[in-house]
Amino acid sequence: MSTSTLENPFAPSDFERWKQRKVTISKWIMFGCCAILVIPLVLILIDIFAKAAPVLSLDYFWDNPTNKGKEGGLWAPLAGTFSLVIGSLVIVTPIGIFAAIYLNEYARHGWMNRIIGITVTSLAGVPSIVHALFGLGAFVLVMLPGINSIFADPKDPSTLWQAGLLTASLTVAVMNLPVVITSTREALAAVPMTFREACWNVGATRWQTIRAIVLPNSLSGILTGVILVVSRAAGETAPILFTGATFFKFVANEGWDKIFPYNLREPFMAMAMHLNIISNQISQMPEKMKFGSAAVLILLILVINSFSIVLRVWLRGRKKW
Amino acid sequence: MNHLNGHKVEVSNLRTWYGAKEVHHGISFHIEPNEIFGIIGPAQSGKTTLLRAINRTLEFTAGSRMEGTIKVDGEDVQRTRDVYGLRRKIGMVAPLPVGLPLSIFDNVAFAPRAAGMRDKKQLRELVERCLTQAALWDEVKDRLDSLGTKLSGGQQQRLTIARALSHEPEILCLDEFSIAIDPVTTMRIEDVLKVLRKDMTIILVTNLTQQARRLADRTMFLWNGDIIECDTTDVIFSDHTKDKRTYEYVNGIFG
Numbered sequence: 108m109s110t111s112t113l114e115n116p117f118a119p120s121d122f123e124r125w126k127q128r129k130v131t132i133s134k135w136i137m138f139g140c141c142a143i144l145v146i147p148l149v150l151i152l153i154d155i156f157a158k159a160a161p162v163l164s165l166d167y168f169w170d171n172p173t174n175k176g177k178e179g180g181l182w183a184p185l186a187g188t189f190s191l192v193i194g195s196l197v198i199v200t201p202i203g204i205f206a207a208i209y210l211n212e213y214a215r216h217g218w219m220n221r222i223i224g225i226t227v228t229s230l231a232g233v234p235s236i237v238h239a240l241f242g243l244g245a246f247v248l249v250m251l252p253g254i255n256s257i258f259a260d261p262k263d264p265s266t267l268w269q270a271g272l273l274t275a276s277l278t279v280a281v282m283n284l285p286v287v288i289t290s291t292r293e294a295l296a297a298v299p300m301t302f303r304e305a306c307w308n309v310g311a312t313r314w315q316t317i318r319a320i321v322l323p324n325s326l327s328g329i330l331t332g333v334i335l336v337v338s339r340a341a342g343e344t345a346p347i348l349f350t351g352a353t354f355f356k357f358v359a360n361e362g363w364d365k366i367f368p369y370n371l372r373e374p375f376m377a378m379a380m381h382l383n384i385i386s387n388q389i390s391q392m393p394e395k396m397k398f399g400s401a402a403v404l405i406l407l408i409l410v411i412n413s414f415s416i417v418l419r420v421w422l423r424g425r426k427k428w
Numbered sequence: 429m430n431h432l433n434g435h436k437v438e439v440s441n442l443r444t445w446y447g448a449k450e451v452h453h454g455i456s457f458h459i460e461p462n463e464i465f466g467i468i469g470p471a472q473s474g475k476t477t478l479l480r481a482i483n484r485t486l487e488f489t490a491g492s493r494m495e496g497t498i499k500v501d502g503e504d505v506q507r508t509r510d511v512y513g514l515r516r517k518i519g520m521v522a523p524l525p526v527g528l529p530l531s532i533f534d535n536v537a538f539a540p541r542a543a544g545m546r547d548k549k550q551l552r553e554l555v556e557r558c559l560t561q562a563a564l565w566d567e568v569k570d571r572l573d574s575l576g577t578k579l580s581g582g583q584q585q586r587l588t589i590a591r592a593l594s595h596e597p598e599i600l601c602l603d604e605f606s607i608a609i610d611p612v613t614t615m616r617i618e619d620v621l622k623v624l625r626k627d628m629t630i631i632l633v634t635n636l637t638q639q640a641r642r643l644a645d646r647t648m649f650l651w652n653g654d655i656i657e658c659d660t661t662d663v664i665f666s667d668h669t670k671d672k673r674t675y676e677y678v679n680g681i682f683g
Binding site: 319 | 528538
């Protein structure tokens with residue numbers, strides 16, 4: 108096509124060609140790493156959902172498990188997981204957010220604050236079984252006897268507070284507290300200091316500044332952190348293992364008792380616990396039931412996480428600077 | 429109010445530190461009511477820190493410390509019971525404009541609201557007056573609901589000035605207010621300052637020595653945390669300054 112016999116003045120030099128090759132090679136190496144990450148994930152999901160397909164239906168979510176989970180649906184453990192998530196959020200959200208506000212906005216940023224920060228971050232990395240043992244010691248073995256000695260009638264066992272929703276929620280809350288504190292602190296710290304100074308300069312108190320400027324502009328980060336711990340609360344087995352979850356509890360098959368089957372002082376069923384037991388404790392468990400529970404648990408977490416992403420995108424779109 | 433000696437601001441033996449670094453090495457001066465007091469000096473000479481010590485926002489910086497006394501209207505700022513009232517008495521304009529992530533209206537109404545003003549009509553009047561004083565009203569009067577952070581740099585700086593005026597200060601501190609705005613707007617704000625001085629005392633920290641020359645009644649030359657010279661502006665910008673360094677600084681031959 109070239110009309111000119113002249114050499115192309117824009118032809119790449121050897122050095123540029125070599126540079127281009129390096130770019131291409133490194134791009135493919137990074138793509139490979141990404142594939143190593145994604146391909147197993149996709150395979151796992153396909154495998155689980157394919158094997159779970161025979162049982163997945165609306166009834167599967169709404170029926171109670173029967174015959175040790177070999178038949179029926181998953182309502183009882185699902186309801187337990189929802190109760191656990193809500194119970195732990197009620198505890199962890201206010202405490203975590205206010206603690207983070209104190210540490211980031213009020214406390215002096217000295218060595219003490221830094222040590223607390225490092226401690227909280229390390230606590231977030233502690234394995235959940237450690238938190239579980241703490242919950243067992245603090246709530247089940249110390250707090251419950253205390254409650255019982257005050258409120259329960261020793262002659263009537265039905266008034267006793269057992270290891271149940273309350274103790275499990277507390278344990279999960281303790282496990283999630285460091286995560287909420289850390290993520291909230293980061294969200295607060297992302298609000299530029301100049302905004303705070305401008306508010307202080309006109310005679311606003313720290314709380315007025317936090318209410319008017321800092322909180323509205325860090326809400327997306329705070330909510331993201333809170334939603335992340337929701338999926339942790341729903342998915343972790345260890346912290347509820349000794350502190351209130353049980354494999355089987357009778358749940359009514361209709362009426363309000365079915366929708367709200369648990370109270371705070373009695374053991375409850377939970378998805379993570381249910382999956383744990385039916386996959387390795389009960390003989391002759393049909394494959395589809397194991398994979399069915401796994402699929403539902405994954406779906407639950409996926410739904411929560413996508414909700415969190417949508418919320419974050421929406422709130423970031425409203426960011427004002 | 430306690431006007432024992434008539435000085436609006438009286439600083440004596442002020443020493444300040446950030447951690448181990450000493451900023452001011454014991455400076456003393458005073459500012460008269462309704463004067464424009466210019467503070468000139470190169471960077472790192474402690475001009476901003478001085479303003480922050482006066483309205484006590486210095487204490488928000490970890491590791492900061494001060495000694496000596498600063499009196500505003502005869503009241504020791506370190507001992508005042510109402511630090512928020514003190515800060516409302518002092519309007520502060522930072523070098524870089526800070527539009528709060530609120531609407532233009534809320535930006536200006538923030539301080540009065542924080543002080544407890546709720547009446548809508550009063551707030552509207554106040555916002556209009558402050559924006560007019562800051563030479564911004566004509567440009568934003570039709571879009572008071574849009575975000576303050578979306579304004580241009582110069583407009584945001586005037587918004588900052590409007591906010592500093594919104595709590596009806598008796599002292600207005602301008603910390604190099606003209607860095608981010610164009611010369612024409614700067615001249616407009618300087619005209620505004622000449623009007624405002626009837627109602628308030630103005631502390632004008634500036635890197636533009638000529639700005640101090642145009643506006644200030646008295647000018648202080650601050651260098652490395654020491655007062656080199658503090659005198660009427662005429663003297664500071666004359667060729668018979670008490671200190672040779674002052675002459676060299678204002679004439680741009682500082683070495």
